[in-house]
Amino acid sequence: MAFAAFGSGSAKEHKSPTKSSRIVLALLMPGLVYLGLFFFTPLFSLVVTSLEAPAASGGIGEYEYGFQWQNYVEVVTTYMPQILRSFLYASIATIIALLVSYPLAYFIGVKLRTRPMLQRLMLVLVIAPFFISFLLRTIAWKQIFSDGGALMQFAYSTGLMDKSQHFLGTDAAVIFGLTYNFIPFMTLPLFTTLERFDVRLLEAGSDLYANPAAVFRKITLPLSMPGIISGTLLVFIPIAGDYVNAGQNFLGSSKTSMIGTIVDTEFLQTQNYPIASALSVMLMAVIVALVSLYVRSSGTEDLL
């Protein structure tokens, strides 16, 4: 399965002899040059743009380089709520996604080993959401949770919620949408790790006087770490940068704007490129710091 490759750790590796460096260059160069041009240059360009000042001519969207580090100060003071909200949403959604996915991945990866047909079917169902537009899926939730929908009508009629309350537009609705959209990115790496998990170790644990809870804590969980790490990164990072779920036309409101919302507005509408760039650079810096911290403390060198 293609998506199985999201997981970290590698299958059986074959050692191979060193061969001429010309072939290596021919194989690697095109891809690396491409990444250099269209991935690293844009990142560098973002850093440069983030330090620009409005041009003397003063037209909208016109800037020139000026080592304007104050841009960062402005970004932090003005957009602190959005920055905090983005990382808070991402943290909560990642934790929920992990709690929801782990038992599911365990069931598919370990319990269904004896039923390969069912295992494959469940796996297809896990990735099924990928095949339908995520915008439409989010809109579907929006309509399901709309005030006139059956769900809210039920909540109103039973008194669970007051008629003046809404679910759409709240923090909870946005977190719900984010969690839903990224659950497969958590389930798949967990599945790849658990699929390879040697269940005989569980028997060895219980043979050595560990009760089921201790077996889970001391054996299953530590050995699931590679999947937990890849899953957490694959969910946390895109959520921190997402702004579709939080958008007013989707599950959010003006009170749920995130970093991405601001970058979108500043870049595409206000054309305030330095501010948009400074926000992007900050987001990227925080994520790179988190990734390196996470990876160092958990010791997963092989990210790919």
Added chain:
Amino acid sequence: MKRFSIGRLTLPAYSFLAMAFMLIPIVYTIVFSFNDSKQRTNTQWQGFTLDKWLGVCNKQEVCSALGNSIFIGVVSTLIATILGTALAIGLVRYKFKAKALVNLALFLPMATPEVVLGAGLAGLFFNAGVGAGMPTVIIAHVVFCLSFVVVTVKARVQTLDPVLEEAGRDLYANPSQVFWKITFPLLLPGIISAALLSFSLSFDDFIITYFNSGSVETFPKYVYVAAARGVPAEANVIASAVFLAAILIVLATQINGAFKRKRLAKK
């Protein structure tokens, strides 16, 4: 004598419920592709109709957006798959000093939020005076598809025993014959999954596309813009059709694979 415990049923029951939950919006989207909605919006159920399926291209914008999305998906997948496969083979099969650095360079695009890459590329094109359009969208899509192709193909290359290639050479095949007759066919399943993954990532991408497409309309972009006023049922038709086609392809390959495994296991 049997130790009965409710725990044995909890996990399967939970798993099937979780799966059902994941499928709710999919079912909802498909059901509403049959909605006989008279207005622009498609929020209230107004009766069953096949009209939207049969006349999907009556809504011209939807169909042309779909055409663009397919074109962008195919071209960027082609480029990403070729570049990525070469990278994967190079990374697994050869030893060189900067391998850790190359791995990191390939991981970073996956760890970059879409909005950062989208804004970065848009800024670069803007500064270079390149107008946003079809080429810039394709360039952008290749960037985020590339790493996923490498990861997927790499996994396949790692399971490939180099001895098979040595055996090929031993049996009088020259290097290019070894590649096309042995290596490539064995890698093909991995390359195909990588291409499918790449296409689905490209097809469903919104944020990066939004920053780099200028006036080029793609299907996700169409839906995003339409969301403000109400998404027509024709969009549901397209999404449902794409979904059903994809799920059929995947199910067919998966079930075929499971059958093969079963047959092998019996032998």
Added chain:
Amino acid sequence: MAIDFKPSGADLELKNVRKDFPGFTALQDMDLHIPAGEFFALLGPSGCGKTTTLRIVAGLEEPTAGQVLIGGKDVTASKPHERPVNTVFQSYALFPHMTILENVAFGLRQRKIEDPLKKAMDALNLVELGYAAERRPQQLSGGQQQRVALARALVNRPALLLLDEPLGALDLKLRRQMQIELKAIQMEVGLTFLHVTHDQEEAMDMADTVAVMNKGHIEQMGAPEALYERPKTAFVSKFLGQSNLFVGKVADSSASSLSIEVGGHKITVPKDRAEKQTGKICIGVRPEKTTFHRTNPKLGSDHVVVGPGEIIDIRFTGVSNQYLIDIPNVGEVTVFAQNVGISPVIELGEQVWVSWKVEHSFGLSDLPAGNEDE
């Protein structure tokens, strides 16, 4: 639930244990008693139910019916972690995310025993792997991993130690060495060992008592020499070593022996070595108990002589030569001749007679497959 540990081994008793899997019965009403301190081997081909037996004792599998008693206490309903039993798994099942020392200390930590690391270190020293304490399982060779698995089980001083083909993955030389070490450790710690294996040499070499299993039940049980010298069923006679088997109706019976007639030859077995004394029976002899002669040896009634037959195959195996002789109306007979001095100059196609002492014959309780009563 507290675990009751005895300083040395406890006895194991299986009462009418039965295990059904969907579609087949793995164990058929098995009764077994292993006295405390004994080295007991369950021997049989794969699929005979030996591993199922072991897993039921460990608590990893629930019996469909019957009881498991360890030290006289019924543990049938206990979970694996509540049983005073430890297992050396066939795959070793060492925890890959822990050091060797932590692996060995695992059981002690679970039971909150004082000084787990010191005791674990002692156990590692016992298997001569103290120097590898801080390594990870993947860094050790198969033989070293096997010793860690043994230390990890032994350190808990279980009432009963279960060994699930632990030597299966080792090469022949290492295997011999480990067999000797295992036996020495068992003598030293005095635990009850239950060893499951398909390797007959291993079972006979190490165990005090061997039970040969076939199709979910015990075919025969006893000391290794007794099993070898007097197999009681066709299965045991073929599974433990090789046998020449002859089937015929009892034709002659004296006070001390009985004979059958096969292809004009009289094959005799002492009555006290015959399980079945009437009707169609099967008499066997081990190939190394037989000799061949160039001329009819004309021996007395204390010998069985068959022949002449033609030598159709000769194999040189080092310590002995193996000859396959085709005797008309009798069938093929295998003869092992010790390779002492210069091997007898004999060629394919030569005519020979085969003889053995009557006291080496054994009479089986059943008939080999394909020879059932018409």
